[in-house]
Amino acid sequence: MEASILVIQLLNGLQLGILLFLLSAGLTLTFGIMDFVNLAHGALYMLGAFFCATLTIYTGSFLLAVAVAIPLTALAGYILERLVVQHLYHRDHLDHVLATFGLILCIDTLVHLIWGPEGIAIPLPEILNTQVEIFPGIVFPTFRLLIIGMGLTAAAGLYLLVNHTRVGMLIRAGASNRRMVGALGVDISTLFSGVFALGAALAGLAGMLIAPITEASIGMGSDIIITTFVVIIIGGIGSMKGAFLAALIIGLIDTFGRSFLDDIFKIFMSGEAAETAAPAVSAMLIYILMAVILAFRPQGLFPPLTR
Amino acid sequence: MPEATIGKQHTAVKWISIVMITALAVIPFGLYLAGNAFWLDIFTRLVILAIAACGLNLILGLGGLVSFGHAAYIGLGAYAVGIPVYHSTYGGMDAIASYNGFVHLGLAMAVCALFALVTGIISLRTRGVNFIMITMAFGQMMFYAIVSLETYGGDDGLTIDLRSEFPLITLDNPVTLYIVCYLSLLALVFLLHRISHSRFGLILQGAKFNEERMGAIGVNCYRYQLTAFVLSGLICGYAGFLLGNFTTFISPEMMDWTRSGEIMFMVILGGAAALWGPVIGAVIFIVLEFVLSEITIYWHLYFGLLLIFSVLFMRGGVSGALSRWFNSSRSSGTQRQA
Amino acid sequence: MSHPILEVQQLNKSFGGVIATDNVDMRVTQGEIHALIGPNGAGKTTLISQLSGLLTPDSGEIIFQGKTITGLPAYEFCRAGLARSFQITSVFQEMSLLDNVAMAVQARSGHSFKFWKNAKKEKLLREPALQYLEQVGLAERCNWLASEVSHGERRQLEIAMALATEPQMLLLDEPMAGMGREESAQLISTLNGLKKDKTLLLVEHDMDAVFALADTITVLVYGRVVASGEPDSIRNNEQVRQAYLGEDDN
The missing domain is CATH 3.40.50.300 (P-loop containing nucleotide triphosphate hydrolases)
Structure with missing residues (x-):
């Protein structure tokens, strides 16, 4: 019994971690390569969810909807980059923060305008809306397994792209030396737009994967973006490897904190005190972890070498 | 002559100050006496937001540190009023019933100082993006902490039906409250004016321009920045304390990071470089919120667009534009050449 | 030796x-x-x-x-x-030469947790600062902004600032x-x-x-x-x- 809960929570934590990685990967790319802080990254996550919701309702197929919504979100990212973001690269971080905060307000309101104030649930196809017996006696929702699978696939694809392709080489070179990439005769502004769109697609994918569980809603991006920041702060800003590991750590710790902390607290305090303290501490757990890690390593666990 | 460049702004700043001081004193009372009590509420909110924006500007404008978690202090200040009030209404802590103002204010200051100190110690070891994100995360941590306090309403918030009482002053009366807020703002702006020209202020500005240089002349900037960070938190906590006395309802939502963004919006839109910039920003914010929300429920769209446009096209905010306008409208004879 | x-x-x-x-x-x-x-x-x-x-x-x-x-x-x-000057000139461009050096004087004259008095009018800071500027031959330009003077003068300013830390x-x-x-x-x-x-x-x-x-x-x-x-x-x-x-x- 205990063991089965443990396994299930482990998988839940893994699933959250994977989603956080998809989000933090995009931020890491835009920060690492363009030195750009994008608060509106969460808005792209939300857009992905809404695109997917509408498409699922129209096409009747969730998977088809995802396949169409990913390029759509990338396109949205591309347009944002061309319209606003591009003009901010040479500005300081304060300007990045303010302008992308403005973008959040705009996108949130536009979503409100188009889709209305209510959240939209995404119906899952029958095949996915089941449970699988992964170990004898331990069942786990098929869809959550799919999230883990798709997330890991995306992570692997990203790894291959960055480490084994020409584009990836440019990306890596761009992260360590912007001018050099320019000197290689690469059209920097196209590369930047492409990277931004890629980040948007990854964030959008995360939104599409979570929406069938939580539903697509306004504000979903603003909530998750801070957790994503915690991930990349802990991982070391600009480091893809750091983002991946920190995302898994945060996913697991957050999930375990919420499910087991009151039991742990009950070991050394009264039941009532534990019931009060546990939710507060578990809500703050990842931030406390961040504080502790930063106290010892101000640059995070795996700061990129080039900075 | 020694302050030639700052001197250029003097006329602009002086006029803006006089206009602001008079307007904030005359308009709400005029309207109140004319029987329009509603406006006093709007102005009280405005002045409280202006105090918070000035608080943020101490670290942002003077220190150049982009702290994105300042809504947390406002929330903590408000809850420092709300939680004791909750207890005195529902019993449990009778000792704090009379002259509860000292309890409220004391609690607000103590909690904010502690929170600013602890988070400042950690976040000030980093710079740039790291600092922005870390202050944001710590702010959000407080948001979640308050959300998880079921006793005090959690997500649903807390009703405040009691006001802080001091000897001779009771904040129960809206006019008294406004006077207190107004005088607090004046005192604060004057204080910030003094600080910006003091040794402490010079160190902060030096660190903003060139921190490496400050180290090379033997200054440990960290201590000063941490002090400014705590001071800034205290000021926002004070604004929160006033807000707790102003509204009848507080909720964690007021601590959300997007609220921090709004305060930052005020500072930048008004102009971080100018003493009255944040106050101007608060005025614009309230006016926009009020006017736009009358016209459309989608007013946040215009808000966002304005923010983007002001970042892209208007350097130094409204006060920057104003002082440029003042300078150009004055004769070009002030051009200095030696 | x-x-x-x-x-x-x-x-x-x-x-x-x-x-x-x-x-x-x-x-x-x-x-x-x-x-x-x-x-x-x-x-x-x-x-x-x-x-x-x-x-x-x-x-x-x-x-x-x-x-x-x-x-x-x-x-x-x-x-x-042990004071240094920088190869790539590192002064406070937005401040006057006198303010630059006064900052360095301030740095060595005790702590700066002084929040009220106008430091730009403190003789204790301004007078020594002017002397250091004189020492490197910049006294006449003391009210110019660091960004307004020539490259060579900024190098001199660097040295004055280093000297001001005694x-x-x-x-x-x-x-x-x-x-x-x-x-x-x-x-x-x-x-x-x-x-x-x-x-x-x-x-x-x-x-x-x-x-x-x-x-x-x-x-x-x-x-x-x-x-x-x-x-x-x-x-x-x-x-x-x-x-x-x-x-x-x-």
Whole structure:
């Protein structure tokens, strides 16, 4: 019994971690390569969810909807980059923060305008809306397994792209030396737009994967973006490897904190005190972890070498 | 002559100050006496937001540190009023019933100082993006902490039906409250004016321009920045304390990071470089919120667009534009050449 | 022989496999002008940065006036009496020259937790600041913004700021870089004037200036000290000629 809960929570934590990685990967790319802080990254996550919701309702197929919504979100990212973001690269971080905060307000309101104030649930196809017996006696929702699978696939694809392709080489070179990439005769502004769109697609994918569980809603991006920041702060800003590991750590710790902390607290305090303290501490757990890690390593666990 | 460049702004700043001081004193009372009590509420909110924006500007404008978690202090200040009030209404802590103002204010200051100190110690070891994100995360941590306090309403918030009482002053009366807020703002702006020209202020500005240089002349900037960070938190906590006395309802939502963004919006839109910039920003914010929300429920769209446009096209905010306008409208004879 | 004011023992620093400082030993005697020369990329600025606390060496010791100061933050180096000027001019561009130097005066005159008094009207800060500006010949321009004066004048300002921290020893990183003949001559006379009560460690490319000023010269090539001694012995040192001076002569 205990063991089965443990396994299930482990998988839940893994699933959250994977989603956080998809989000933090995009931020890491835009920060690492363009030195750009994008608060509106969460808005792209939300857009992905809404695109997917509408498409699922129209096409009747969730998977088809995802396949169409990913390029759509990338396109949205591309347009944002061309319209606003591009003009901010040479500005300081304060300007990045303010302008992308403005973008959040705009996108949130536009979503409100188009889709209305209510959240939209995404119906899952029958095949996915089941449970699988992964170990004898331990069942786990098929869809959550799919999230883990798709997330890991995306992570692997990203790894291959960055480490084994020409584009990836440019990306890596761009992260360590912007001018050099320019000197290689690469059209920097196209590369930047492409990277931004890629980040948007990854964030959008995360939104599409979570929406069938939580539903697509306004504000979903603003909530998750801070957790994503915690991930990349802990991982070391600009480091893809750091983002991946920190995302898994945060996913697991957050999930375990919420499910087991009151039991742990009950070991050394009264039941009532534990019931009060546990939710507060578990809500703050990842931030406390961040504080502790930063106290010892101000640059995070795996700061990129080039900075 | 020694302050030639700052001197250029003097006329602009002086006029803006006089206009602001008079307007904030005359308009709400005029309207109140004319029987329009509603406006006093709007102005009280405005002045409280202006105090918070000035608080943020101490670290942002003077220190150049982009702290994105300042809504947390406002929330903590408000809850420092709300939680004791909750207890005195529902019993449990009778000792704090009379002259509860000292309890409220004391609690607000103590909690904010502690929170600013602890988070400042950690976040000030980093710079740039790291600092922005870390202050944001710590702010959000407080948001979640308050959300998880079921006793005090959690997500649903807390009703405040009691006001802080001091000897001779009771904040129960809206006019008294406004006077207190107004005088607090004046005192604060004057204080910030003094600080910006003091040794402490010079160190902060030096660190903003060139921190490496400050180290090379033997200054440990960290201590000063941490002090400014705590001071800034205290000021926002004070604004929160006033807000707790102003509204009848507080909720964690007021601590959300997007609220921090709004305060930052005020500072930048008004102009971080100018003493009255944040106050101007608060005025614009309230006016926009009020006017736009009358016209459309989608007013946040215009808000966002304005923010983007002001970042892209208007350097130094409204006060920057104003002082440029003042300078150009004055004769070009002030051009200095030696 | 007088005792060393600064002693560097087996200092090492590398950046991701590139060795910038290779087992450097160095002694600077009290009251001398010590020049550090070497071809481009010899690691002079890296060494100066370690000697001013901006970079932390991987290993080795920096002993200043008998006190080990290795690994301390930059501001502690300055407080110990070791001030530096920067190769790429690093002053407060938005402030007047007087404000720049007054900042440095303020830095050494106690803590700055003073929130009320207008520091720009404090005689205690302004008067000494003006004197330091006078010392480098900038008193007339004291109210100009640092961004408005010439490059050479900014270099002078750098030195005035370093002097204002009242150091026993000054580290000057290429003070003459980008200066015209006249400005260089002026600076050389300023530095000669400092000689009586300050020790100077000077990184410089201008060989005329080096041989005109220096009492001792240390030659750095690829992060390693290849020679150290009086100007004449350096001039005649075969190794140095090969590694460095030879290239310049042709």
